[in-house]
Amino acid sequence: MLLNQFLFLAAILFCVGVYGVLARRNGVMVLMSVELILNAVNINLVAFGAYHSSLDQGLDVSGQVFALFVIAIAAAEVGVGLALILLLYRNSRSIDVDDIDLMKG
Amino acid sequence: MKPVSMMAELMVAENIAFYVIAAVMVFAAVRVVTTKNIVHAALYLVLVLAGVAGQYILLAAEFVAVTQVLVYIGAIVVLFLFGIMLTRAPTGDLDDSNREQRVVGATIAALLLGVMGYTLWKAYRDGHFGVMQVQTTSNVATSIFSSYLIPFEVISVVLLAALIGAIVIARRD
Numbered sequence: 001m002l003l004n005q006f007l008f009l010a011a012i013l014f015c016v017g018v019y020g021v022l023a024r025r026n027g028v029m030v031l032m033s034v035e036l037i038l039n040a041v042n043i044n045l046v047a048f049g050a051y052h053s054s055l056d057q058g059l060d061v062s063g064q065v066f067a068l069f070v071i072a073i074a075a076a077e078v079g080v081g082l083a084l085i086l087l088l089y090r091n092s093r094s095i096d097v098d099d100i101d102l103m104k105g
Numbered sequence: 106m107k108p109v110s111m112m113a114e115l116m117v118a119e120n121i122a123f124y125v126i127a128a129v130m131v132f133a134a135v136r137v138v139t140t141k142n143i144v145h146a147a148l149y150l151v152l153v154l155a156g157v158a159g160q161y162i163l164l165a166a167e168f169v170a171v172t173q174v175l176v177y178i179g180a181i182v183v184l185f186l187f188g189i190m191l192t193r194a195p196t197g198d199l200d201d202s203n204r205e206q207r208v209v210g211a212t213i214a215a216l217l218l219g220v221m222g223y224t225l226w227k228a229y230r231d232g233h234f235g236v237m238q239v240q241t242t243s244n245v246a247t248s249i250f251s252s253y254l255i256p257f258e259v260i261s262v263v264l265l266a267a268l269i270g271a272i273v274i275a276r277r278d
Contacts, residue, residue, distance in 0.1 A: 001116065001119055001120060001123065001163075001233075001234045002232060002233060002234070003229050003232035003233070003234065004225060004226065004229050004230065004232060005120075005123055005127075006123075006160065006164070007225045007229060008222065008225060009127045009130065009131070009160070011218060011221040011222055011225060012131055012134075012218065013130065013131070013134055013153070014217075014221070015214040015215070015217050015218040015221070016131075016134040016135055016137075016138055016214065017134075017138070018210070018213065018214045018217055019138055019210045019211055019213075019214035020137065020138030020210075021210075022206065022209060022210035022213060022214070023138065023202045023206045023207045023209075023210030023211070024138065024201055024202050025201040025202060025206070026143060026201040027192075028143060028185060028188050028189055028192065029138070029143060029146060029201065031185070031188075032137060032146060032147065032150055032185060033137070033138055035150065035154075035177075035181065036134055036137065036138075036150075036153065039153065039154065039157050039177075042157065042169075042173075043157060043160055043161075046160075046161055046164050046166045046169055047164055049164075049166070049240075050164040050165060050166065050234065050237065050238075050240075051232060051234060053238045053240065054234045054235035054236060054237050054238055055235050059238055059240060059244050061240050061244050061245050061248045062248065062252075062253075063166075064166050064168065064169050064240060064245055064248075065245065065248050065249055065252075065253050067166075067169050068168075068169060068172060068245075068249070069253075069256060069260055071169075071172055071173065071176050071177070072176075072260045072263070072264060073260070073263065074176075074177075074181070075176055075180065075181060075264070075267075076263055076264050076266075076267030076268075077267075078181050078184055078185070079184065079267050079268065079271040080267050080270055080271050080274065082184055082185070082187070082188040082271075083270070083271040083272075083274040083275040084274060085188060085192060086188065086191055086192065086274075086275050087274055087275060089191070089192040089193075090277075095192050096201065
């Protein structure tokens with residue numbers, strides 16, 4: 001297998017996620033797109049880790065450990081993000097991220 | 106059968122598995138960001154996340170694959186479905202992106218993909234995997250609890266802080 005296969009897949013997922021963050025206005029959809037981006041990064045981390053340990057013939061699991069940390073942070077991010085969206089919905093009856101312009105100058 | 110040809114056949118099988126899973130993932134990811142039905146978007150997200158777990162198995166990272174299924178599909182997607190339910194988003198058609206936003210988003214994403222693709226192609230054109238080393242759970246555990254002990258403890262504190270923060274933010278008072 002080529003390392004580039006995984007890197008290109010991750011790049012495509014990342015760009016699809018960026019498109020979702022930019023084009024969608026529903027707050028929950030934006031969070032889902034952020035999840036796509038985080039998963040793309042995780043594929044990169046695990047692929048580079050596997051690449052290096054397959055070349056050096058030694059075990060190096062740092063890539064996997066980093067991916068686990070990213071998964072933990074993603075879980076925390078979704079929890080807080082959805083709580084914020086819930087609060088937003090309760091206060092303004094809308095989760096359209098374009099409507100949040102209270103602090104616009 | 107000679108070991109060399111066995112290795113070659115294994116690599117062909119790996120490649121086929123990779124491309125099948127990758128095609129499903131890219132299709133599902135595009136559907137996540139383009140579908141008008143937000144519940145369908147969450148279900149397509151499950152497909153993408155399961156595909157990522159499959160890619161981890163191809164990369165011989167079994168523990169991360171299992172964690173991916175447990176944390177993402179088991180917890181985060183359920184959290185998303187609760188979020189959709191509690192915000193009473195329209196479960197039917199949702200028109201939340203106008204044409205201008207779509208064009209700008211697609212342009213930026215395509216530019217980004219072009220730059221990243223060119224750079225990756227230039228930098229790792231001949232990056233072949235050697236013999237894949239199976240990284241067992243005990244290797245990961247040893248690494249976490251020796252080299253990465255302090256980051257691991259910090260992550261626990263971050264999770265606790267996020268938990269309390271989410272409760273405080275979402276509480277009705």
